[in-house]
Amino acid sequence: MIDKACIFNIQKFSIHDGPGIRTVVFFKGCPLRCFWCSNPESQYGKPEKMWDNQKKQFTTVGEYKSMEDIVTEVMKDEAFYEESGGGVTLSGGEVLYQAEFATELLRQLKDKGIHTASETTGFAKESTFKKYIAQVDILYFDVKHHDDAKHKKGTGVSLVPILNNLTYALKEHADLVVRVPVIPNFNDGPENAEAFAVLFNELGVTKVELLPFHQFGEKKYAFLVRDYAMQDIPQLHTEDLDYFKEIFERHRISCRVH
Numbered sequence: 001m002i003d004k005a006c007i008f009n010i011q012k013f014s015i016h017d018g019p020g021i022r023t024v025v026f027f028k029g030c031p032l033r034c035f036w037c038s039n040p041e042s043q044y045g046k047p048e049k050m051w052d053n054q055k056k057q058f059t060t061v062g063e064y065k066s067m068e069d070i071v072t073e074v075m076k077d078e079a080f081y082e083e084s085g086g087g088v089t090l091s092g093g094e095v096l097y098q099a100e101f102a103t104e105l106l107r108q109l110k111d112k113g114i115h116t117a118s119e120t121t122g123f124a125k126e127s128t129f130k131k132y133i134a135q136v137d138i139l140y141f142d143v144k145h146h147d148d149a150k151h152k153k154g155t156g157v158s159l160v161p162i163l164n165n166l167t168y169a170l171k172e173h174a175d176l177v178v179r180v181p182v183i184p185n186f187n188d189g190p191e192n193a194e195a196f197a198v199l200f201n202e203l204g205v206t207k208v209e210l211l212p213f214h215q216f217g218e219k220k221y222a223f224l225v226r227d228y229a230m231q232d233i234p235q236l237h238t239e240d241l242d243y244f245k246e247i248f249e250r251h252r253i254s255c256r257v258h
Helices: 066-076 080-086 095-111 126-133 146-154 160-173 192-203 216-225 238-250
Strands: 004-014 022-029 048-051 057-061 062-066 089-092 115-120 136-141 176-182 207-212 255-256
Touching: 004 057, 004 095, 004 216, 022 066, 022 095, 048 216, 057 136, 066 095, 066 207, 095 115, 095 126, 126 160, 136 160, 160 176, 160 192, 192 238, 207 238, 238 255
Parallel strands: 022 089, 089 115, 115 136, 136 176, 176 207, 207 255
Antiparallel strands: 004 022, 004 062, 048 057
16 A cells, blocks of 8 residues: 655635535646646646745645545544535546555545545546546546547547546446536537537436636746646636537536536
């Protein structure tokens, strides 16, 4: 068993990452390199230096924490979970990048009666994915494109293992929500919306959340001394995705903008 995991944030009182009041544990490290990533500090799997504009100096992002450290921290808010129907959500980066530790963390939390959720790209070995989602009550699963070649170009990895794991999860996991980040000049437009809908019909996806492109992470690239591919690209808003919703609903897919 791996003793520690690299964590870059533990966010308390979240209301956007599952039901009720939740604590979100953000795991550092991701095998994908999405050019629009809003958390570039999450990509590298080890602690790294990042400029802190408030302190006016470089600080370290990411810290190795033990299982006991994390469980103790998230259990401080157990009363809020019980009161609100909340719990703990694991996110990233990509949480499956540190899958062994994350799976055991979920198991320990479930043993304590804590509701668990996870956000994932689904990019992992099938055996790893199966063990992990067995400990997850609600699974939020990103699908970034419907075409393998374009997925590789935009993220650096194949879509094939992701769809294989999604197919398994749809059969074995009752509470699953597919999320589609809608990115200008990558997967937006009616033709892509139609192709997504056809794919989801084939897989049996019935519930989708759309994540409009935003610029919340823009300054982080400068703070990490990295180039940002989406510089000056306008953000998308809820009304910009009306056509997505119309096409999905025509294909009998429940759809909302997150």
